[in-house]
Amino acid sequence: xxxxxxxxKFVGTVKNPEDFIERIISERRMGKLPITxxxxxxNNTDEVRIEICGGRSVRPLIVVNDGKSLLTEKxxxxxxKNEITWSDLVKQGVIDYLDSxxxxxxxxxxxxxxxxxxxxHLEVSPLGIVGLTTALVPFGNYNHGVRLSQGSKNQKQAxxxxxxxxxxxxxMDVNLLHYPQYPVVDTLMHRTLDYxxxxxxxxxxxxxxxxxxxxxxxxxxxxxxxxxxxxGRSTYYRPAISEELRYSGGLIDEVSVPDKEVKGYRSEYDYxxxxxxxxxxxxxxxxxxxxxxxxxxxxxxxxSLDEYNLTTSSRRESSMALKHGERGVVDFVTLTENSxxxxxxxxxxxxxxxxxxxxxxxxxHGQKGVISILVPEExxxxxxxxxxxxxxxxxxxxxxxxxxxxxxxxxxGKTGALSGRRVNGTIFDSENEDDLRKELLGMGFMExxxxxxxxxxxxxxxxxxxxxxxxxxxxxxxxxANKIHSRARGPIQxxxxxxxxxxxNEGGLRLGEMEKDTxxxxxxxxxxxxxxxxxxxxxPVCEECGLxxxxxxRRETSFxxxxxxxxxxxxxxxxxxxxxxLDELKSLTVxxxxxLEGKY
Amino acid sequence: xxxxxRPYRGKMPEKILEDIKENLPPKCSTAKVKKILGxxxxxxxxxxxxPGESVxxxxxxxxxxxGTQMTLNTFHFAGVSELNVTTGLPRLIxxxxxxxxxxxxxxxxxxxxxxxxxxxxxxxxxxxxETKLEVFLDEISINIANLxxxxxxxxxxxxxxxxxxxxxxKILAKSFKGFKFKLQKDESLLVTSSSKDPALxxxxxxxxxxxxxxxxxxxxxxxxLPIKGGEEYIIVTAGTxxxxxxxxxxxxxxxxxxxxxxxxxxxxxVEAARQVIINEVxxxxxxxxxxxxxxxxxxxxxxxxxxxxxMGINRYGIVKEKPSVLARASFETPIxxxxxxxxxxxxxxxxxxxxxxxxNQLVPVGTxxxxxxxxxx
Numbered sequence: 001x002x003x004x005x006x007x008x009k010f011v012g013t014v015k016n017p018e019d020f021i022e023r024i025i026s027e028r029r030m031g032k033l034p035i036t037x038x039x040x041x042x043n044n045t046d047e048v049r050i051e052i053c054g055g056r057s058v059r060p061l062i063v064v065n066d067g068k069s070l071l072t073e074k075x076x077x078x079x080x081k082n083e084i085t086w087s088d089l090v091k092q093g094v095i096d097y098l099d100s101x102x103x104x105x106x107x108x109x110x111x112x113x114x115x116x117x118x119x120x121h122l123e124v125s126p127l128g129i130v131g132l133t134t135a136l137v138p139f140g141n142y143n144h145g146v147r148l149s150q151g152s153k154n155q156k157q158a159x160x161x162x163x164x165x166x167x168x169x170x171x172m173d174v175n176l177l178h179y180p181q182y183p184v185v186d187t188l189m190h191r192t193l194d195y196x197x198x199x200x201x202x203x204x205x206x207x208x209x210x211x212x213x214x215x216x217x218x219x220x221x222x223x224x225x226x227x228x229x230x231x232g233r234s235t236y237y238r239p240a241i242s243e244e245l246r247y248s249g250g251l252i253d254e255v256s257v258p259d260k261e262v263k264g265y266r267s268e269y270d271y272x273x274x275x276x277x278x279x280x281x282x283x284x285x286x287x288x289x290x291x292x293x294x295x296x297x298x299x300x301x302x303x304s305l306d307e308y309n310l311t312t313s314s315r316r317e318s319s320m321a322l323k324h325g326e327r328g329v330v331d332f333v334t335l336t337e338n339s340x341x342x343x344x345x346x347x348x349x350x351x352x353x354x355x356x357x358x359x360x361x362x363x364x365h366g367q368k369g370v371i372s373i374l375v376p377e378e379x380x381x382x383x384x385x386x387x388x389x390x391x392x393x394x395x396x397x398x399x400x401x402x403x404x405x406x407x408x409x410x411x412x413g414k415t416g417a418l419s420g421r422r423v424n425g426t427i428f429d430s431e432n433e434d435d436l437r438k439e440l441l442g443m444g445f446m447e448x449x450x451x452x453x454x455x456x457x458x459x460x461x462x463x464x465x466x467x468x469x470x471x472x473x474x475x476x477x478x479x480x481a482n483k484i485h486s487r488a489r490g491p492i493q494x495x496x497x498x499x500x501x502x503x504x505n506e507g508g509l510r511l512g513e514m515e516k517d518t519x520x521x522x523x524x525x526x527x528x529x530x531x532x533x534x535x536x537x538x539x540p541v542c543e544e545c546g547l548x549x550x551x552x553x554r555r556e557t558s559f560x561x562x563x564x565x566x567x568x569x570x571x572x573x574x575x576x577x578x579x580x581x582l583d584e585l586k587s588l589t590v591x592x593x594x595x596l597e598g599k600y
Numbered sequence: 601x602x603x604x605x606r607p608y609r610g611k612m613p614e615k616i617l618e619d620i621k622e623n624l625p626p627k628c629s630t631a632k633v634k635k636i637l638g639x640x641x642x643x644x645x646x647x648x649x650x651p652g653e654s655v656x657x658x659x660x661x662x663x664x665x666x667g668t669q670m671t672l673n674t675f676h677f678a679g680v681s682e683l684n685v686t687t688g689l690p691r692l693i694x695x696x697x698x699x700x701x702x703x704x705x706x707x708x709x710x711x712x713x714x715x716x717x718x719x720x721x722x723x724x725x726x727x728x729x730e731t732k733l734e735v736f737l738d739e740i741s742i743n744i745a746n747l748x749x750x751x752x753x754x755x756x757x758x759x760x761x762x763x764x765x766x767x768x769x770k771i772l773a774k775s776f777k778g779f780k781f782k783l784q785k786d787e788s789l790l791v792t793s794s795s796k797d798p799a800l801x802x803x804x805x806x807x808x809x810x811x812x813x814x815x816x817x818x819x820x821x822x823x824x825l826p827i828k829g830g831e832e833y834i835i836v837t838a839g840t841x842x843x844x845x846x847x848x849x850x851x852x853x854x855x856x857x858x859x860x861x862x863x864x865x866x867x868x869x870v871e872a873a874r875q876v877i878i879n880e881v882x883x884x885x886x887x888x889x890x891x892x893x894x895x896x897x898x899x900x901x902x903x904x905x906x907x908x909x910x911m912g913i914n915r916y917g918i919v920k921e922k923p924s925v926l927a928r929a930s931f932e933t934p935i936x937x938x939x940x941x942x943x944x945x946x947x948x949x950x951x952x953x954x955x956x957x958x959x960n961q962l963v964p965v966g967t968x969x970x971x972x973x974x975x976x977x
Contacts, residue, residue, distance in 0.1 A: 047800035520953060521657045523966015532960045590942040598976075 002041070004048045017041045017048045021105070024050065029063065029093030040101040049101055058097040059128065060090075061108060061121035069112055069122050070094045091389035096121060110428075126428035127188055135189035138412070138425025138472075139405035147403045152364030158362075158474035159234050160200020161555075166237075170334065170346050174237040175477050177202070177352075179230050183472035185409050187426040201474040202231060203417065206363075207381065207389035207453070208398075208467040211373075212379030220369040221392040222355060225377025230435040231390055232355040232475045236482075237331065237348055242293040242320045244343040253318065255279065255345055258296050264317035266291065271319075273330075279345055280330050287327040292347050292493055294321040319346075324506045325485070327351060358480035361470055365406040367397055379456040381466070386458070389468060407467075408433055413448040414516050415440050497576040498533040508534070532555040543568045546593030548582065570596055604633050611843050612644050619737050652969035654953075656903075659896035666890040667692065695877060698904060698912025700862055705846060709835040710782075710855035716832040724850055725824040725835050726760060727817060734759075734811040736768065742807060747798045749791040749807060761816050768815060775813055779806065818844045842867055870905045877901040877910070888931065924948050926955040 001013040007038045014020040024039045036058065039050040062327065063070045071094050089095045098106055098121070108121045115122065125134050133152035133247070134140060139149050159175040180199040190196075211221045227233070232529035244253040256278035257271055270291050272377060273284045280298075286292065296315040322328075328351035338344045353359075355371060362368035380388045396409065409425065415436045418425040424431050441447040450465035451528040485503040492499055499508030511531055519528040538550040542560035544567040558569035574595075585592045605617055620640060624633065632687040649655050659662040670689045686694065694702050710716065715724060753765055769781040769789055782790045791810075793802055820841035826833055840858040845851060846867075858864060859880055865873035874960055876903045878894070903918055904910055911917035915932045922928050925941040925948045940946075952958060953963045962968040 452921055487925025516957065517657055517661065520654050520957075520963060520965055521661055523652055523654060523968075525963045525966050528957070529960060529968075532957070536960055573960075575958070578959045581958075585938065588938070590938055595947075 002046050002048055004050065007048045007053045008049075014048060017046075020048060025096075029094075030095070031091055033161060035090055035097055038097075038102040038392050040098040040105045042101075042104070047445040049103060051099060056099040056101075058099045060095050060097055060124055061106070062124055063094055063096050063174050064109065064115060064119045064122050067115050067117040067119060069115065071122075091147045095124075121361055123190070128424060128512045132189065132193075137189055137405065137427065138183070138185045138406045139430050140187075140425075140427035141420055141430075142367055142404040142408055143406075144402045147366040147401055151362075151364050151403075154362045154366060154368055154476065155364060155474065157476045157478070158200040159477055160474075161198050162200075163198070164305055167332075168349060170239045170241070171237070172239065176235050176237070177475060178233040178235065179186065181472075182422075184470055185423045185425045185472060187424070188429070199507050200295045200471045201364075203413065203470050204231060204390035204473050205387060206391050206393050206469060206471045206473070207464075208393050208407075208410070209381070209464075210394055210396075211375070211381075211392045214373045215369075215392055215394040216372075216393075216396075217283070217367045218397060219372035220361060220394075221595045222371050222374050223377055223380045223388060223390045224374040225380070225388070226390040227355050227374060232359070232361065232473075234353045234475060236328075236351050236479075238328070240320050240349065242295055242337060242345045242347075244295075244345075246296070246300055246340075246342060249298075253295055253297050254315075255293060255295050255343065257294045258317050258319060259315075261314060262317045263299075263314045264403075266317065266319070266321075267313060270321065271364045279333055281334075282330050282333055284330045285328075286322055286330060286349070288322050288324055291319045291321045292330065292349075293345050295319050308344075312328050322349075323504055325503070353479055353481055355475070356480060358484075360476040361391070362476055363406055363409070365403040367393070367401070367403055367406055367411070368476065369393070369397075375408060375456075381456045381462070383451045383453050383466075383468065385451075387451075387468070391473065393524075395467075406471075410437050410467065410469035410471050411440070412472050414445070414449060415443075418443050418445070482556070492535070496580060497537070534576060536573060537579060538571050538573050539579055540569045540571050541594050541596060543570060543596055546595060547586075548579065572596065601633070604630065605614050605635060608637055609643060611835050612641060624890055629917045638938045651904075652966050653901060654745065654965050661900045662892055662896045663900070665894060666888075670890070682754060687887050688885055694881065695861070695884070696904070696913050698861065698910050698914075698917055702860060704838060705820075705840040705858070705860050705863075706751050707840050707842060707858045708856065709845065710836065710852040711833065711835070712850055714851050715850045716852070721826050721833050721835075723760075725826045727762070728821050728835065728837060728845070728848075728948065729824050730817045730819055730821050730839070731761060731815050733768070733772070733809065733813040733815050736763075736815065737811065740807055740810075742803055744756075747793065747803055749803050750790040750947070751810075752793060753787070755787075763816060771815055772813060774811065776806065776810065814882065820844075843913050854968050860963055865910055870908055874901045874905040874945060892955065922952070924950070924952050926950075927952055928944075930958065 001015060002017040002020075003010060004012050004014055005182055009494075018041060020038050021041050023031065024037075027033045027035055028035065037050065037052045038056070038058070041048050069087070075094065076082070076091065086095070090097075106120045108123060109115045109119045110123055110126055112122060123129065130140065131149075131152070133155050134148055134153055137143065137148055137151050140453045143151070159177045161177060162174070163169070165176065166542065177200065179202065180198040181202045183201065184198050184203050184230065186195070192212060210216075215221045215376075217245045242255065244255060246252050247347075257274045257276070258265055258278075271290070271294060272282045272291060273290060275281050280286070280292045294376075295318045297318040300316065326349075328349040330347060331350035332347040332348040334348075335576065336344045336346070354360075355374070357371050357373065359371050360368060361371065377388060381390075382388045397403075404424075411433070412423040412425060412431070417440060427582050437447045437449075445451070446465070448465075448467075449469055452465050453462050453466040453468070454460065455462060480585070483503070486581060487499070487506055487508050490506045490508065501507040501510070516528065516532075519525075519531065540551050540558040541547070542549040542563055544563040545560060547560070547562065549558050549567075550570045551558045558571075559565050560567040560569060582592045603753055605621070620636065622659065624636070628636075635850050667689065670692070683803070684754045685706065690703070709728075711721075711724070715721065736753050736757050738754045739750075741753075742748070742749050743750065748874070758764065758768070765787050768782050772791075773781045773788070774781070778794055780792050780794050782792070787960060791806070792798070797801075817843050820839045821837045823838035825836045825838075827836055828834075840860050840863055842856070842860075842863050843857045845856065846853050857876070857879075859876070859881075861873050864876045878897050881897045881900070882894065900913070904913065905919075907921060911921070915928075917946050919928060919931050925937055925946050928932060929937040929941075941948075950957060950959070950961070951964065953965055
């Protein structure tokens with residue numbers, strides 16, 4: 001007897017599990033049971049498991065009976081004439097949805113040609129075995145598996161045309177590609193997804209060669225001429241949002257040009273872009289420190305106000321200004337109300353991003369790279385017909401990564417571009433490479449995709465034939481403009497007096513524990529001391545009690561609050577962090593007594 | 601000849617001078633010996649660390665950096681008996697932490713002359729293994745009516761272990777007082793309780809207990825694996841009992857070792873334990889194909905055995921011995937150290953590196969070490 005479980009609960013036993021499963025499945029195909037019900041027999045544990053709960057991923061397969069697909073020519077004709085739909089096929093029992101359990105009992109054929117008697121199912125399309133983004137990689141079946149998944153991950157970061165009504169939206173962190181194109185080498189998935197409505201890359205000419213060592217280690221050389229003509233150009237949008245908050249006592253924030261009496265008033269210069277309503281005007285060119293939305297808030301503490309304060313209640317400045325390193329143009333201003341009925345001001349900033357050194361580009365095969373130089377068009381190598389590549393890609397990226405599809409796409413792209421058609425590169429179902437080569441030969445090009453090229457600087461002919469063709473390249477959202485950071489002097493933290501952290505705060509780059517060790521290992525004691533000088537302070541110390549004394553600036557003398565005026569006080573130079581730890585020890589009732597000695 | 605060496609006495613370690621003496625070519629002219637000594641002295645001086653060189657930190661970095669590349673935790677001995685050996689990072693941590701209970705205790709047993717060539721190898725190996733009664737058992741049956749237990753032993757296995765039934769009976773009688781073990785004519789053992797009114801319960805309990813009785817071999821040795829190491833055969837064991845092992849007459853006492861630092865320390869003292877630390881660390885690094893200058897490891901081993909007994913590199917071991925409060929507090933459990941320092945009124949003289957880094961003072965290392973001899977007034 002075999003135990004039967006329904007959604008992991010024991011419900012009974014059956015004598016013949018195989019027959020039982022067969023019956024359940026045939027009932028399901030007849031429509032008597034829900035299509036999301038799956039049953040399978042595990043002969044290792046001798047259990048029948050029936051699942052109907054949610055949370056299982058299921059995928060559609062064509063049912064096969066006696067080595068024959070149930071999906072017939074007739075079905076396809078009806079589908080083409082729109083007489084039936086997909087759900088009709090499901091209802092007719094032509095399509096099964098299998099979960100991971102039932103899949104264990106199934107024997108699935110990859111293509112219709114290989115069907116034999118034992119098969120239970122047939123893939124709807126070979127494309128079905130990969131996910132959405134992976135299916136967007138052309139000739140994916142020629143790639144190494146790792147590169148395939150890296151390539152599909154990269155595609156998610158590509159800048160494109162993500163939505164058509166972007167102009168009416170206030171999305172965070174938006175990048176839009178200026179001249180997006182549909183790929184010359186596409187896949188079935190591109191067509192299914194209406195990729196032409198939201199493409200995310202450009203078809204460009206790629207030459208596989210080195211260029212004066214500028215494309216070593218995954219860096220790429222870009223043609224300055226192409227960039228000037230708009231290649232890889234994008235716009236970055238970022239909204240600034242400010243809300244008129246309500247406080248207790250009927251007080252409210254006010255969006256306006258702050259009054260000069262306001263606490264924390266910046267300077268007139270900083271508010272220069274604000275119009276009478278306290279909001280910046282569109283198309284203003286702003287940079288770091290400029291106020292976009294002027295705002296004042298009511299004073300923080302209400303209670304201790306009226307009686308002693310003769311001046312009228314001073315409001316606080318709480319404007320929204322551009323942070324360190326930000327710049328752009330005001331694109332769009334909206335005034336609305338939020339769900340709580342507060343006035344909401346939204347300002348969208350825009351800045352154009354032309355490709356520059358350090359921006360990241362990738363093909364669809366995990367062959368990402370960073371721009372290392374923008375070469376003037378006249379210095380770029382050219383072919384006999386005068387074609388200059390947009391990107392020069394290093395051949396050293398190929399052997400170790402084994403991205404054959406990258407090479408095939410280049411050839412297919414060239415064929416497609418020259419013959420003016422799209423090339424189908426669907427995974428497992430792509431156009432034949434040999435046919436593409438023949439087509440290329442027929443158009444008067446080298447069968448192997450190479451061309452004679454000339455040095456752009458000297459005009460000399462290269463001895464080697466250069467592999468050159470068209471590819472679909474993506475600009476990734478990682479751009480130097482958003483990441484560049486440097487600091488010499490700058491803001492420090494209040495508590496520790498050490499430099500702040502992070503790019504947004506104009507922070508320093510930490511010299512950490514292990515970096516410190518390298519200085520010690522080198523024996524460079526004075527350099528180490530100098531590096532850690534960022535929070536150095538001079539502290540007066542009482543020589544009697546060994547605690548930190550007080551410096552009286554008015555009298556220009558130091559005295560010890562414990563031992564009085566007579567005690568001798570000396571100045572020492574320590575890190576502020578150490579002074580802090582002494583204070584913390586004191587708060588733990590530990591007495592950290594310092595005994596001072598002469599320096600020499 | 602001795603005259604040539606005399607000027608170098610005290611300038612170089614005695615060991616180096618002896619090495620030179622031993623390795624000199626048979627007919628070596630005085631001039632040549634002089635030249636050799638001069639060259640060696642120069643090389644010796646060149647290899648010495650300079651004052652203020654942070655040898656400890658350089659050593660830590662030299663071990664730590666390749667340590668990040670280590671992979672694969674265990675490795676398996678080929679063969680029937682599956683010997684899993686902890687290697688790689690876990691083993692390195694084990695050694696340097698000075699763990700008392702290490703994951704896989706092992707011995708490498710070298711054999712004396714006739715045996716090392718493979719004579720009686722299997723037999724010797726088999727006899728080392730700790731064997732319990734369970735192994736020799738064919739059957740244990742209990743006669744409920746007579747309150748007796750009958751033990752049938754496997755003759756073949758007994759013979760392999762060079763044992764007889766009567767000897768087993770004696771061992772059992774020794775370890776289970778209150779029961780009688782009688783050898784019967786059919787060479788089975790009859791077990792009866794010697795108390796006046798025996799209970800069936802007792803016999804039942806005995807049945808389970810008796811299986812675990814230690815019969816022969818060396819206690820603690822759970823697995824043995826004879827392997828050929830170069831010219832001779834050696835035996836690798838899982839589980840250690842070096843003290844017992846060294847009593848066996850077929851063993852080469854001078855080379856047989858255990859990988860348990862504390863076992864070695866108890867038997868041979870710290871100097872031996874120090875050498876085991878070095879050997880074991882080198883073994884791990886060699887297995888990973890990592891090449892570290894032995895002097896870094898020697899320094900670590902020195903630090904661990906400096907106090908006269910092996911101490912791990914952790915807050916219970918050598919870090920505890922640091923004189924500076926701040927240095928200890930900057931390692932682990934700072935509050936504990938500060939509170940204790942406050943209670944006992946400890947003074948930190950700020951003589952070492954880390955305290956001075958904390959205060960941003962000149963560290964007494966490298967260029968920060970030299971000071972003025974004269975007092976400036």
